[in-house]
Amino acid sequence: MSPLLQVSGLTRLYGDRVGCKDVGFELWPGEVMGIVGESGSGKTTLLNCLSARLEPTSGTVAYDTREEGLTDIYAMGEPRRRMLMRTDWGIVHQNPRDGLRMGVSAGANVGERLMAVGARHYGRIRAQAAEWLEQVEIDTGRIDDLPLTFSGGMLQRLQIARNLVTHPRLVFMDEPTGGLDVSVQARLLDLLRRLVTDLGLAAIVVTHDLAVARLLAHRLMVMQGGEVVETGLTDQVLDDPHHPYTQLLVSSVLQP
Amino acid sequence: MNTSQGYNFAYLDEQTKRMIRRAILKAVAIPGYQVPFGSREMPLPYGWGTGGIQVTAGIIGPDDILKVIDQGADDTTNAVSIRRFFARTAGIRTTSRTEEATIIQTRHRIPETPLSAGQTIVYQVPTPEPLRWLEPRETETRKMHALADYGIMHVKLYEDIARFGRISTTYDYPVLVDDRYLMRPSPIPKFDNPKMHRNPALQLFGAGREKRIYAVPPWTSVRSLDFEDHPFEVQKWSQACALCGSTESFLDEVVTDDKGGRMFVCSDTDYCQRRRDAKEAAE
Amino acid sequence: MTAMIEVDDLSKTYVLHTQGGVEIPVFADASLTVEAGECLTLHGPSGAGKSTLLRCLYGNCKPNGGAIRIHHDGAMVDIARADPRQVIEVRKRSMGYVSQFLRAIPRVPALDVVAEPLRAIGVPLDQARQRAAELLSRLRIPERLWSLAPATFSGGEQQRVNIARGFAARHPILLLDEPTASLDAENRAQVIDLIVEAKSEKRALVGVFHDDEVREAVSTRLHTMRG
Numbered sequence: 162m163s164p165l166l167q168v169s170g171l172t173r174l175y176g177d178r179v180g181c182k183d184v185g186f187e188l189w190p191g192e193v194m195g196i197v198g199e200s201g202s203g204k205t206t207l208l209n210c211l212s213a214r215l216e217p218t219s220g221t222v223a224y225d226t227r228e229e230g231l232t233d234i235y236a237m238g239e240p241r242r243r244m245l246m247r248t249d250w251g252i253v254h255q256n257p258r259d260g261l262r263m264g265v266s267a268g269a270n271v272g273e274r275l276m277a278v279g280a281r282h283y284g285r286i287r288a289q290a291a292e293w294l295e296q297v298e299i300d301t302g303r304i305d306d307l308p309l310t311f312s313g314g315m316l317q318r319l320q321i322a323r324n325l326v327t328h329p330r331l332v333f334m335d336e337p338t339g340g341l342d343v344s345v346q347a348r349l350l351d352l353l354r355r356l357v358t359d360l361g362l363a364a365i366v367v368t369h370d371l372a373v374a375r376l377l378a379h380r381l382m383v384m385q386g387g388e389v390v391e392t393g394l395t396d397q398v399l400d401d402p403h404h405p406y407t408q409l410l411v412s413s414v415l416q417p
Numbered sequence: 418m419n420t421s422q423g424y425n426f427a428y429l430d431e432q433t434k435r436m437i438r439r440a441i442l443k444a445v446a447i448p449g450y451q452v453p454f455g456s457r458e459m460p461l462p463y464g465w466g467t468g469g470i471q472v473t474a475g476i477i478g479p480d481d482i483l484k485v486i487d488q489g490a491d492d493t494t495n496a497v498s499i500r501r502f503f504a505r506t507a508g509i510r511t512t513s514r515t516e517e518a519t520i521i522q523t524r525h526r527i528p529e530t531p532l533s534a535g536q537t538i539v540y541q542v543p544t545p546e547p548l549r550w551l552e553p554r555e556t557e558t559r560k561m562h563a564l565a566d567y568g569i570m571h572v573k574l575y576e577d578i579a580r581f582g583r584i585s586t587t588y589d590y591p592v593l594v595d596d597r598y599l600m601r602p603s604p605i606p607k608f609d610n611p612k613m614h615r616n617p618a619l620q621l622f623g624a625g626r627e628k629r630i631y632a633v634p635p636w637t638s639v640r641s642l643d644f645e646d647h648p649f650e651v652q653k654w655s656q657a658c659a660l661c662g663s664t665e666s667f668l669d670e671v672v673t674d675d676k677g678g679r680m681f682v683c684s685d686t687d688y689c690q691r692r693r694d695a696k697e698a699a700e
Numbered sequence: 701m702t703a704m705i706e707v708d709d710l711s712k713t714y715v716l717h718t719q720g721g722v723e724i725p726v727f728a729d730a731s732l733t734v735e736a737g738e739c740l741t742l743h744g745p746s747g748a749g750k751s752t753l754l755r756c757l758y759g760n761c762k763p764n765g766g767a768i769r770i771h772h773d774g775a776m777v778d779i780a781r782a783d784p785r786q787v788i789e790v791r792k793r794s795m796g797y798v799s800q801f802l803r804a805i806p807r808v809p810a811l812d813v814v815a816e817p818l819r820a821i822g823v824p825l826d827q828a829r830q831r832a833a834e835l836l837s838r839l840r841i842p843e844r845l846w847s848l849a850p851a852t853f854s855g856g857e858q859q860r861v862n863i864a865r866g867f868a869a870r871h872p873i874l875l876l877d878e879p880t881a882s883l884d885a886e887n888r889a890q891v892i893d894l895i896v897e898a899k900s901e902k903r904a905l906v907g908v909f910h911d912d913e914v915r916e917a918v919s920t921r922l923h924t925m926r927g
């Protein structure tokens with residue numbers, strides 16, 4: 162077996178400002194990794210570099226493609242990269258408006274990836290969309306409604322359905338529960354936990370909320386000033402933090 | 418070459434026409450691909466078919482016979498002024514007879530009379546980019562064309578079916594040209610889409626405001642997008658043309674009086690008139 | 701006899717960077733072996749490091765030195781050096797842990813909290829829930845609570861859910877940190893039963909038991925810690 166993602170020496174500079182620096186790790190199938198750290202520590206920068214949306218200044222990101230095994234995602238051609246992004250990968254944006262088409266119905270939002278990879282049977286596309294709405298606990302009666310009429314929590318769940326419909330192997334999430342109030346967050350977390358387990362998804366989840374990290378992630382990467390300062394099993398990092406910055410992070414919340 | 422009015426032949430200077438012809442050649446070489454060109458100011462406002470006029474000006478020669486239609490009719494203000502424009506600036510012959518014309522400039526229709534090899538049809542295009550509705554960024558739509566990344570075009574058709582129970586797009590219905598480039602056929606009714614497929618005539622498209630030229634060379638495949646369970650279909654009418662009795666042409670509904678009287682007649686006035694003439698002659 | 705846990709020269713010192721780098725040495729050179737079928741009791745005064753040692757065994761605490769070998773899939777895995785996904789595998793299939801307090805998962809009903817370790821090793825849902833129901837009844841959690849998330853349960857109820865969860869998957873190794881601390885006599889008796897049963901099934905247990913009655917009933921051996 163080989164890792165799904167193999168990252169080494171990943172650095173992204175913005176001029177002379179550091180976005181992220183010298184990050185390396187392996188992610189295995191079914192593993193959920195959390196990235197935590199304060200605002201500006203480079204979490205989003207790193208996530209974007211990992212998900213082929215931001216070219217790194219140096220370093221490599223290799224993904225285990227179905228055809229050729231580990232392949233540098235920035236060295237492969239654009240068509241293959243796009244194909245990966247809409248089949249093998251999912252990207253869940255913090256603001257669901259960035260990840261959804263607000264002008265088309267919920268069903269079309271979920272069906273889009275299917276159509277993008279060649280599905281041409283309306284009835285089947287619609288049936289799959291309905292199935293996924295159900296999976297994310299959205300009433301299938303809303304299938305033809307525009308996302309504009311959905312609540313924040315529903316939008317986020319719709320975005321998740323839209324990403325999972327092609328059965329991706331790896332999902333990138335940037336603050337998936339950000340901007341939602343607490344009860345809505347709990348429901349979303351529960352759903353994510355269930356989906357990740359049931360589907361055996363690997364995921365990389367950026368969050369500043371240590372409780373979210375504890376619930377979702379198997380392992381954690383703690384970032385400060387663009388660098389990874391501590392990594393390990395999630396409960397070990399949170400219960401027995403070693404790096405001064407991690408201790409500060411953990412001690413500044415009530416019960417992570 | 419100058420005409421009596423003191424314009425260069427067909428209004429545009431030779432250098433501009435060469436530039437347009439180069440764009441057309443490239444467009445013909447890559448069926449369905451939108452070629453940018455340096456659109457010139459024309460003595461007509463945008464929306465009057467300045468893109469089509471420039472293409473026509475680029476290809477027309479003194480021996481050409483020009484037909485101009487607007488929504489199928491030869492006698493609307495728009496069609497008449499474009500015909501007059503070329504008659505004046507190029508001194509060429511004009512006609513309303515489809516089979517007689519060597520060049521047909523059109524807004525929103527393809528004639529009912531089948532086109533033949535050697536003819537050229539020039540479409541006036543208001544918006545050339547089929548992907549624009551879902552992707553406002555030009556850089557991105559270019560990339561999507563480059564990668565033939567068109568799957569999401571079906572999202573639009575999906576929405577139609579979800580909302581209306583069928584694909585309700587009736588004009589400017591998206592097509593795939595030569596199994597490669599996605600193309601907007603200009604706002605012709607989808608009734609005309611099948612005529613584009615493997616048509617013996619050369620089909621040229623000019624968008625003035627957006628400065629794009631594209632083409633469908635003779636005998637090229639043009640397929641309308643659809644779903645397996647919602648196949649592409651053209652409009653059908655339960656009645657025949659009230660004037661010529663045709664059951665095969667595209668019909669317009671016209672109001673005949675101010676008491677709500679209405680009837681259906683061919684939108685292609687040349688086709689309708691000629692059928693009526695033939696019937697009269699036979700009687 | 702099969703050694704299920706081998707600890708060699710384990711040392712642990714907490715360093716509190718947020719408090720001026722204060723060092724708290726907990727233990728040094730801790731060594732022990734636990735065999736299948738026995739229940740080893742960690743014994744010592746408060747602050748001696750019993751919980752810390754248990755947490756080290758579980759991979760929840762990172763020692764400064766030494767080795768912790770855990771029997772897993774017929775081989776020994778050094779938990780102190782294993783990467784996260786190995787530790788997770790060991791926890792899934794070989795080693796369970798009953799902490800002093802339940803960490804409730806929002807919105808997950810008690811029955812599923814208990815069934816979860818079984819689901820994680822691929823036991824079908826209805827089978828997993830059936831085993832969970834057995835344990836919950838055994839630990840006398842009223843059936844009307846099973847479908848509720850334990851966040852609102854009493855301390856004792858939460859702790860019994862926690863114990864049920866720990867015993868659900870019948871791990872070959874089970875770590876118990878004062879499992880009976882907040883339980884009444886009848887519930888304590890149920891836990892003793894569960895532990896005795898586990899020993900008879902040749903599973904290896906390591907526990908901290910403050911309650912003399914419980915310790916005497918289950919403990920095979922003491923490992924004394926001085927702090």
Ligand SMILES: Nc1ncnc2c1ncn2[C@@H]1O[C@H](COP(=O)(O)OP(=O)(O)OP(=O)(O)O)[C@@H](O)[C@H]1O
Nearest residue numbers: 175178179180199200201202203204205206207369
């Ligand atoms: N496009 C950009 N141009 C210049 N600097 C940038 C750009 N994007 C991010 N940065 C800088 O890079 C650093 C890391 O930013 P990043 O967005 O990755 O942080 P983050 O950890 O995601 O923070 P937050 O929790 O606030 O979202 C910051 O100093 C930021 O100001």
Ligand SMILES: Nc1ncnc2c1ncn2[C@@H]1O[C@H](COP(=O)(O)OP(=O)(O)OP(=O)(O)O)[C@@H](O)[C@H]1O
Nearest residue numbers: 400401714724726745746747748749750751752753
């Ligand atoms: N996460 C931690 N960070 C810092 N120090 C800790 C941490 N956990 C425990 N300690 C310290 O380590 C020492 C051992 O604590 P531990 O909880 O292991 O003792 P114990 O033997 O379980 O005690 P008790 O019987 O009271 O539960 C104590 O001095 C404690 O304050």
Ligand SMILES: [Mg+2]
Nearest residue numbers: 204205206335
């Ligand atoms: Mg960010």
Ligand SMILES: [Mg+2]
Nearest residue numbers: 750751752908
């Ligand atoms: Mg303790």
Ligand SMILES: [Zn+2]
Nearest residue numbers: 658661683689
């Ligand atoms: Zn007619």
